[in-house]
Amino acid sequence: MTDQAVDTNGPAGPAGTAETKEPPDVTPPQFFGRERELKALQEDVAGAGLDTLAGRKAARARVLLIAGRPGSGRSALASELARRLAEPGDYPDGVFQVALTEPGGERVPTERTARALLDLLSVAAPPGAHEDELSEMVREAFAVRRSLILLDDAVDAEQVDPLLPDNPDCLVVATSTGPLTGIPGVRPCTLGGLDAGSAVQLLARTIGQVRITVDPRTAEALAEECGGQPAALTLVAGWLAARPGASVADVTGRLRDQPDDPEQPSGDRPLARAFRLVHASLPPAAAGILRLLALAPAGLADAHTASALAGCSVSAARTTLDDFVRLGLLRTNSAALPQYELPGCLAPLVRAALEERERPAEIQLARARMLERTVRRLQACRAVTDPEDSPARRRLAGLPRSLRFPHPEAAAAWLRTREPALLAAARTAVRDGDLDTLARRLVAALVRALAVHRGTEEAAPVLYGLHGLVLDVAERRDLPREKAAALLNLADLDARTGRTREALARYRAALDAGRAAKDLYATGRAMESAGGAHAELGDFSRASDWYGRALAQRLTQGERADAARLYGRLGAVHTYAGRYGEALRDWRAAASGHRRLGDLPAQARALSEAARVQEYAGRPQESLHTCREAVELARKAGDLRLQAALELRLADTLDRLGDPAAARLHRTTADRLLGED
Numbered sequence: 250m251t252d253q254a255v256d257t258n259g260p261a262g263p264a265g266t267a268e269t270k271e272p273p274d275v276t277p278p279q280f281f282g283r284e285r286e287l288k289a290l291q292e293d294v295a296g297a298g299l300d301t302l303a304g305r306k307a308a309r310a311r312v313l314l315i316a317g318r319p320g321s322g323r324s325a326l327a328s329e330l331a332r333r334l335a336e337p338g339d340y341p342d343g344v345f346q347v348a349l350t351e352p353g354g355e356r357v358p359t360e361r362t363a364r365a366l367l368d369l370l371s372v373a374a375p376p377g378a379h380e381d382e383l384s385e386m387v388r389e390a391f392a393v394r395r396s397l398i399l400l401d402d403a404v405d406a407e408q409v410d411p412l413l414p415d416n417p418d419c420l421v422v423a424t425s426t427g428p429l430t431g432i433p434g435v436r437p438c439t440l441g442g443l444d445a446g447s448a449v450q451l452l453a454r455t456i457g458q459v460r461i462t463v464d465p466r467t468a469e470a471l472a473e474e475c476g477g478q479p480a481a482l483t484l485v486a487g488w489l490a491a492r493p494g495a496s497v498a499d500v501t502g503r504l505r506d507q508p509d510d511p512e513q514p515s516g517d518r519p520l521a522r523a524f525r526l527v528h529a530s531l532p533p534a535a536a537g538i539l540r541l542l543a544l545a546p547a548g549l550a551d552a553h554t555a556s557a558l559a560g561c562s563v564s565a566a567r568t569t570l571d572d573f574v575r576l577g578l579l580r581t582n583s584a585a586l587p588q589y590e591l592p593g594c595l596a597p598l599v600r601a602a603l604e605e606r607e608r609p610a611e612i613q614l615a616r617a618r619m620l621e622r623t624v625r626r627l628q629a630c631r632a633v634t635d636p637e638d639s640p641a642r643r644r645l646a647g648l649p650r651s652l653r654f655p656h657p658e659a660a661a662a663w664l665r666t667r668e669p670a671l672l673a674a675a676r677t678a679v680r681d682g683d684l685d686t687l688a689r690r691l692v693a694a695l696v697r698a699l700a701v702h703r704g705t706e707e708a709a710p711v712l713y714g715l716h717g718l719v720l721d722v723a724e725r726r727d728l729p730r731e732k733a734a735a736l737l738n739l740a741d742l743d744a745r746t747g748r749t750r751e752a753l754a755r756y757r758a759a760l761d762a763g764r765a766a767k768d769l770y771a772t773g774r775a776m777e778s779a780g781g782a783h784a785e786l787g788d789f790s791r792a793s794d795w796y797g798r799a800l801a802q803r804l805t806q807g808e809r810a811d812a813a814r815l816y817g818r819l820g821a822v823h824t825y826a827g828r829y830g831e832a833l834r835d836w837r838a839a840a841s842g843h844r845r846l847g848d849l850p851a852q853a854r855a856l857s858e859a860a861r862v863q864e865y866a867g868r869p870q871e872s873l874h875t876c877r878e879a880v881e882l883a884r885k886a887g888d889l890r891l892q893a894a895l896e897l898r899l900a901d902t903l904d905r906l907g908d909p910a911a912a913r914l915h916r917t918t919a920d921r922l923l924g925e926d
Contacts, residue, residue: 280329281454281479282447283322286438290315290330293436294420310391310398310419312409314429317440319594320480320520323424324401326440330422331399340420342394345369349409350402351673352548352596359411363387364710366398366412375746376713377739384411392416400424402593406431442477445469451479452497455486455577464497471501476519480577480594484523487576488530500526524598527576534561538569539578540607541615543600546673548591550579553651554670555589557622558615563651586666613683620687622652623674627694629653630660634701661702671695672711679718685726692718713742733762733771737778744782753782773802777815780822789826793819813842817855820862829866833859849886853879857895864902873902893922 290313315330317323331344347365349357363383367374370390374383391398391414400423403409409423410432429435443451449468453461461468475481489500507522528536541558542550550558555566570589573579579589591599603612625648632641633654645653654660664671675695678688692715699708699715716738723732740755756779763771780795800815816839823832840855856879863872876899883892896919903912 280325281451282443283326283329283440286315286326286440287330287333290436290438291333293438294334308415308417310414310416310421312413312421312423312429312432312435314435314437315422315424315440316427316437317424318426318478318516319597320478320517321440322443322479323440325479327399327401327422327424331397334397334420340395340397342396344397344399346399346401348401350404350593352591352593353600354597356404356408359384359408362400362408362412366390374710376709376742377746377748377751380411387412388414391419395419397422403429405429442475443472443479443482444477445472448472448475448477448482451482452486452489455483456489460489460497467497467501471497471504474501474504474519475523476516478519480592481520481523483577484520484527487578488527491576520594521598524595527578528602534559535569535572537607538566539573540599540603541612542579542591543596543603544612544616544619545591546670546677548593548596549667549670549673550589550591551587551667553622553626554619557619560615560618586663588666588670616681617684617687620674620678620684620691623671624687624690624694625652626663627671627691627698630664631694631698631701633657633660657702660698664698664702668711672714675715675718679721682725685722689719689722689731692722709742709745713739716742729762729766730768730771733759733766733768733775736762737771737774740778744778744785749782749785753779753786756782769802769806773799773806773808773811776802777818780818784818784822784825789822792822793826796822809842810846810848813839813846813848813851813855816842817858820855820858824858824862824865829862832862833866836862849882850888850891853882853886853888853891853895856882857898860898860902864905869902869906873899873906876902889922889925893919896922 293313294311313330315323315327328346331346334340335344345366347362347369349362351357358380360378360380360383363380363386364374366387367383367390372386372390374386378386394414394416395418396414398412398414398419398421400409400412400421403423403425406429409421409429413421413432423429423435428437442448449461449465449472452468452472471485472482475485485500485504489495489497492499503526504522507525509518510521513521528539531539538555538559538561542555544558545554550570552563552567552570555561555570556563559566567587570579570581570587574581574589578595579591581587581589607615629645629648629652632639632645634657635641654663672695675688675692678684678691681688696712696715699711705712716735719731720735720739722728723735736755736759740752740759743749743752743755756775760772760775760779763769763775776795776799780792780799783789783792783795796815796819800812800819803812803815816835820832820835820839823829823835836855836859840852840859843849843852843855856875860872860875860879863869863875876895880892880895880899883895896915900912900915900919903909903915
């Protein structure tokens with residue numbers, strides 16, 4: 250929940266007058282005031298820590314805390330401090346920033362913040378890793394770095410402590426509303442309002458010096474009325490900038506006339522009054538869009554999000570969002586792909602206005618429109634990667650132009666920029682539980698888009714979380730088919746990252762769900778995968794039992810290709826277990842199945858494995874004959890690489906039989922085949 254910053258980008262012109270569809274210009278930020286606080290914080294960094302004073306070597310990174318109310322500019326102060334500390338090169342390995350609170354006020358789980366830091370460090374985190382494992386990876390990554398870590402908007406010490414590096418060369422700067430009790434040696438800096446000079450300077454930057462010069466006393470009174478809060482001053486300045494004929498005295502009087510909420514803490518009232526002033530001055534349509542932005546996932550919106558929420562055109566939504574930036578209600582941080590952010594200090598006020606002014610049915614309808622638009626954009630994002638004449642591209646051509654992407658690179662850039670908001674939308678939709686059908690479609694579309702643009706391996710950590718969301722919906726709605734699919738996907742990722750026992754438990758649960766759904770594919774897949782998990786654990790008896798069950802189902806269904814593959818898996822586990830007679834029988838059954846299917850390379854591989862088993866069983870002549878049969882099949886198939894591998898195996902067998910001359914001939918043949926390949 251990032252505060253409205255002191256170093257805010259001021260309005261570029263009067264609200265409502267912009268004709269361009271481009272985002273407002275983003276000018277370099279300027280920082281006002283807080284010099285005393287900055288000096289104290291920098292002295293704390295340079296000063297000796299408590300461990301040093303006690304004669305001990307510091308074991309962990311030092312923690313500086315900037316505490317203040319939402320809207321006090323604590324995040325901006327932390328960023329400015331980080332910038333000044335990093336400039337001399339004291340932290341050559343970089344500055345890393347993550348938020349610990351959602352715009353809606355919910356705390357971000359440590360698992361997600363740890364993953365975010367690892368992503369910034371370009372450290373691959375395994376999908377499905379637990380919070381403790383990820384926290385340990387963060388500490389290990391920073392143990393060899395000299396970095397500055399900015400943890401924004403911490404709720405309590407329990408969020409900060411797992412992320413603290415065991416490295417005194419690192420520095421952690423945290424922001425919070427109050428103290429972080431429980432972290433030893435934390436150095437707090439508590440913020441009040443800006444001093445009068447800095448507050449007036451902030452106003453002048455937005456509205457110009459003239460209106461300040463003609464009435465400097467009133468400007469100081471306005472700053473005092475705003476409590477010196479940068480967020481409140483920014484909103485008031487935006488209101489004045491949109492009204493060139495209004496004076497500082499006008500807005501000061503209007504601000505004083507705004508009613509206070511007696512249940513609200515006195516320190517929060519200046520920002521609430523400033524927001525009510527700006528909100529009340531908006532045209533009804535614009536005010537409605539602003540209120541609906543409380544539904545924007547992760548507080549991030551683009552023109553399509555606002556368009557869907559309000560039911561207006563994309564161009565009208567973009568113009569309104571740009572006006573909000575000029576009023577200080579939103580920030581934008583991307584010129585190439587405009588994305589607008591609702592400041593965290595304003596999010597509770599916008600949400601309260603939404604709940605006060607809009608009916609629940611209208612809110613639900615707006616949320617449904619937003620999710621439906623998001624699904625269509627994701628479908629377009631994936632479809633643009635298909636061939637021109639594919640059914641997906643033909644369907645894509647029927648979408649409105651504003652929903653389409655000109656080329657795959659544009660779609661990938663959009664997906665990369667919007668990924669945090671898309672993931673937040675999926676989590677929120679599943680958590681709410683009122684729009685489960687749309688939530689399922691959204692998750693499915695997001696999985697497909699990520700897989701095609703990033704690849705399943707790279708996107709695996711994100712996909713793991715999405716499959717978990719599918720499982721939540723399936724269990725809540727009692728959808729056994731979807732439950733089985735989600736469990737299989739999660740189990741596959743568990744198995745791939747070495748959590749074999751967890752994978753096995755999920756395969757068993759997927760089998761139960763598949764049986765409940767009468768889904769033969771899911772049950773067969775679950776039994777086969779359970780066999781693979783037992784084989785990985787070295788329990789070959791259970792592995793052969795599960796493979797046998799899966800094989801029986803495949804044979805009953807007449808699925809000959811799957812049956813041939815399962816015969817091979819049975820042959821492999823019997824080989825590992827030393828049951829060579831059963832292994833040879835299964836490999837020959839696999840070869841026979843592939844022969845009936847006309848798959849010569851697969852038949853050759855199966856016969857090659859049968860030859861290996863015969864050699865293990867002490868039957869070298871039979872092994873030689875079978876291996877020659879496999880080589881001939883590979884030659885007929887025209888698979889030079891497979892033929893070369895089998896020639897080498899044949900050479901090894903001849904060496905063991907005491908015929909080195911023949912072995913050399915086969916090795917020469919293998920070298921020639923590889924050269925031709």
